[in-house]
Amino acid sequence: MKLNKLNALIVDDSSIVLSTIHNMLIHIGFSERMISIAKSPRIAMTITSETTFDVIxxxxxxxxxxxxKQLFEELKQSNRLKDDGIFILVTGENSALSIRPxxxxxxxxxxxxxxNRETLKQRITSSLKKKLVLQKIYKAERENDYKxxxxxxxxxxxxxxxxFATIQQFRGSFLSKLKLYEExxxxxxxxLDESxxxxxxxxxxxxxxxLGQINEAQQMIESLIDSAPTSTLYRDQAAQVNLISNKVPAAIAHFKLASELTAGNSERELAIANLCISVNDTKAALAHYQNYVQINRDTFRDNLYMKxxxxxxxxxxxxxxxNNKATLDQVNYLISKIPTDARAGLQTDLALIAAHIAMESKQYQ
Known part of the structure; x- marks a missing residue:
């Protein structure tokens, strides 16, 4: 693997960190002319629109x-990550709250x-090797081509x-998405026979x-949670098992615990908001949807649909x-922020919203 042939991008808001990692990359074999730097995710988005990187x-x-995290999601959404390229996140905090997300x-x-640079080299080379070998699988996942x-x-x-572990994890995921649950x-x-x-x-x-084996699934997931109560993976799965058996309040409780353990997961906040609506807990639904809005501000999800x-x-x-005047004032404020050129395609939506506002304001005519 010739590191001097690879494009690398370093993204950090600290000049010292940028310089340190830049020098480390040169020492382990990268060519200086193939290394780019960005002091913010926004700059990184601009750079990646013009250049595809092997290492970020x-x-x-x-x-x-x-x-x-959000930059990674933005790059995935806009197909700016190579199937055999790698994205490495760096953090200065080693607490569980920082590592879980x-x-x-x-x-x-x-x-x-x-x-140190030896650790950096080991992480880069092992990740590149794995991605190169499994790139067809990653490409299939990206394209939702599960077969x-x-x-x-x-x-x-x-x-x-x-x-073995990575490939089997992909196999299980692909089969589940194809609803081939027995396989x-x-x-x-x-x-599990291996580890x-x-x-x-x-x-x-x-x-x-x-597969309809609800009791067995419930017992298994409860046992897993007892063994690792702070596992968001097990909490999310417990929520899914409860949803399959139509126990929505229990599902919400598990999702909320997972959210407390690992804040900032927008998909989970959206799931909680929608489930709270289904049980008429509108205040909790709004609170979690506003979390979703806050997490996704200025990202690809921050669009008219979200508003x-x-x-x-x-x-x-x-x-x-x-007394809903303050809430309706917020609604009217958000409506005022919808661009004029977008309103033509939203006539039905806006008419329904106007009807709903009139109804809540007791203007029935």
């Missing part, structure tokens, strides 16, 4: 702007500050036993629940308030 090393925390994101690797992904898993497993169950059981992988245990519980849904959550909440 990004800090996690950037203060009040979007963080490294990174692990949930599943970057190609992560580094805890301070680190092709399964074929690649079968093809690669025989010749790459060192990546997914077999994959997870086979993985007690947490993802395999959670996946097995999910497969059992989807319209914010309005709808406010209107749900207004329906349960005796």
């Amino acid at each position: 090393i990004c800090d996690y925390n950037f203060g009040n702007t979007i963080n490294g 990174i692990l949930e994101l599943r970057p190609d690797n992560y580094l805890l500050k301070p680190f 092709a992904g399964l074929e690649f898993c079968e093809e690669l497993l025989a010749f790459n036993p060192e990546y 997914a169950k077999n994959v997870y059981e086979k993985a 007690s992988f947490d993802w395999a245990q959670a996946g097995l519980a999910n497969s059992l629940a989807n 319209l849904n914010h309005i709808r959550f406010l209107l749900y909440c207004a329906s349960g308030e005796s």
Whole structure:
């Protein structure tokens, strides 16, 4: 692997850190002319629109702007990450609260500050090798081509036993997305014969629940939570098992605990908001949707769809308030922020919202 042929991007708001990692990369074999730097995620977005990078090393925390996690999501959404390229997150904090969001994101690797150049080289080379070998699987996942992904898993497993765990995790995920739960169950059981992988245990519980074996799935996930009560993976899976058995309040409780353990997961906040609406807990629904809005401010999710849904959550909440003027004022403020050129395509939505506002204001005519 010739590191001097690879493009690298370093993203950090500290000039000292940028300089240190830049020098480390040169020492381990990167060409100076192939290294770019960005002092913010915004600058990184501009640079990646013009150049595709083999290696991106990004800090996690950037203060009040979007963080490294959000930059990773932005780059994935806009297809600016190579299937055989790697994204490494860097953090200066080693607490569980700091590490969990990174692990949930599943970057190609992560580094805890301070680190030396040997550690950096080892993480880069091992991640690049893995991504190069499994790039067909990652491409299938990105394109949601789960059938092709399964074929690649079968093809690669025989010749790459060192990546058994990763390939089996992909296989179980692809089978579950194709609703082939019996086959997914077999994959997870086979993985557990090798080791007690947490993802395999959670996946097995999910497969059992989807196969109608609710009691067995419930017992299994409760046992897993007892063994690791701070695992967000197990909490999320417990929520899914409860949803399959139509126990929505229990599902909400598990999702909320996971959210407390690992703040900043926008998909989870959105799930909680929608589930709270389904049980008429409109205040909690609004609070979690506003968390979702805050997390995703200035990201690809910050669009008209998000604003319209914010309005709808406010209107749900207004329906349960005796004095709803302040809430309706927020609705009208958000409507005023919808660009004029976008209104033509939203006539039906805006008419329904206007009707809802009139109804809540008791202007029935």
